[in-house]
Amino acid sequence: MMAYTYALILFFTVIICFIASFDRRILFNRHFGAFLKSAVLVAIPFIAWDVWFTARGVWWFNTDYTLGIVLAGLPLEEWLFFMFIPFSCVFTYFCFDKFFKLDWLSGFNNLIVFVIVIVCSVMALLHYDKIYTLVTAIATIATLIYLNFIVRADWIGKASLIFTVLMLGFFPVNGVLTGTGLETPIVNYNQNDFLGIRMLTIPVEDAVYGYTQFLLVLYFFKKFSGKSLKQQGNEE
Numbered sequence: 755m756m757a758y759t760y761a762l763i764l765f766f767t768v769i770i771c772f773i774a775s776f777d778r779r780i781l782f783n784r785h786f787g788a789f790l791k792s793a794v795l796v797a798i799p800f801i802a803w804d805v806w807f808t809a810r811g812v813w814w815f816n817t818d819y820t821l822g823i824v825l826a827g828l829p830l831e832e833w834l835f836f837m838f839i840p841f842s843c844v845f846t847y848f849c850f851d852k853f854f855k856l857d858w859l860s861g862f863n864n865l866i867v868f869v870i871v872i873v874c875s876v877m878a879l880l881h882y883d884k885i886y887t888l889v890t891a892i893a894t895i896a897t898l899i900y901l902n903f904i905v906r907a908d909w910i911g912k913a914s915l916i917f918t919v920l921m922l923g924f925f926p927v928n929g930v931l932t933g934t935g936l937e938t939p940i941v942n943y944n945q946n947d948f949l950g951i952r953m954l955t956i957p958v959e960d961a962v963y964g965y966t967q968f969l970l971v972l973y974f975f976k977k978f979s980g981k982s983l984k985q986q987g988n989e990e
Contacts, residue, residue, distance in 0.1 A: 759819040760831035760931070760940055767927055768838040771845040782848050785979050789844055790837075792974030797836035800967055803889070804828055812886055812947045819940045839964075840971040842923065847916050847972060859911035866914050867902045871895050874962070877949070886948040890959045894966045901973060913972055917965055924964060928956045 775782035807813055808827045815829050823830040850856065871894075878891035901907040926934075932955040933939030943957060951958045 756818055757821055759936075760829065761821060761834075763927060763930055764831060764834055764838045767842050767923070771842045774849075775845060780849060780852065782845055785848070785975070788975055788978035788980075789841060789971075791978050792844075792971050793837050793840045795974055796840070796967060796970045800836055801826075801828070801833065804832065807886070810885070811944055813941055813943045816938055816940050816942065818938075819936070836967075839927070840967065843917075843920055843968045844971055844975050846920055847913060850916050850919070851912065856912045856915065857908075859915055860908045862911040862914075863902060863908065866911055867898045871898055881949060884947050884949060886943070886957070886959050890962050890966070894962055897966050897969055901969060905973070907973065909972075909976075910969070913969060914965075917968055920968070921961070924961065925954065925956070928960055928964075929954055932956050932960070 774780060775786075805826050805828060808815070815832065817824070817829060820829040820831050825833060874891040874895050878888050878895075881887045898910070902910060930936065931940045932943075932952075934955045939955065948957050948959050953961065
């Protein structure tokens with residue numbers, strides 16, 4: 755049973771969202787194609803990052819908790835992580851955006867970007883020798899600058915609030931992956947490569963990593979969904 759741990763984490767993370775996608779009040783299933791394209795596109799650099807860090811020993815996986823299928827040094831479940839977790843996150847954003855009026859949060863876009871970019875810049879400068887901290891900070895800075903100043907995304911504040919809500923799910927999911935409730939963690943980290951600041955068992959970099967991944971998948975999801983995303987909001 756222990757070998758199914760990582761797979762079960764992914765299953766229970768996505769199953770309720772997947773079933774709810776077909777609810778006639780939500781109809782997220784109409785956007786499965788757009789989601790799949792956006793998730794795959796973002797997964798390419800993130801999986802490359804994952805493979806690189808695993809090869810360097812920045813982190814590694816306890817295969818006792820996986821099915822034992824390994825591709826490019828990553829368990830199969832780790833590959834699926836880049837589909838299942840973003841699915842639940844984008845689905846949650848979709849529902850919040852559909853049922854709540856959150857456009858007023860766009861007024862906080864610049865403030866949020868300014869604060870996060872400054873904090874990440876300071877962390878990168880002070881801890882440039884810690885590769886997980888450095889790469890995560892650079893990726894987040896680049897993502898926010900691109901979204902806010904180049905494509906002028908007006909939903910950063912909304913996405914940031916919803917990601918804060920998603921943290922309620924982030925803690926149990928990433929908590930188990932990093933060792934909460936287990937004899938040993940599924941994902942282990944080299945102490946020399948990150949700040950060492952943990953939220954329970956979760957490195958703080960994991961939250962920033964997840965935030966950046968969420969923003970990028972959401973950006974492409976909106977792009978691929980096009981007008982149909984806005985049109986559906988006016989249905990029923």
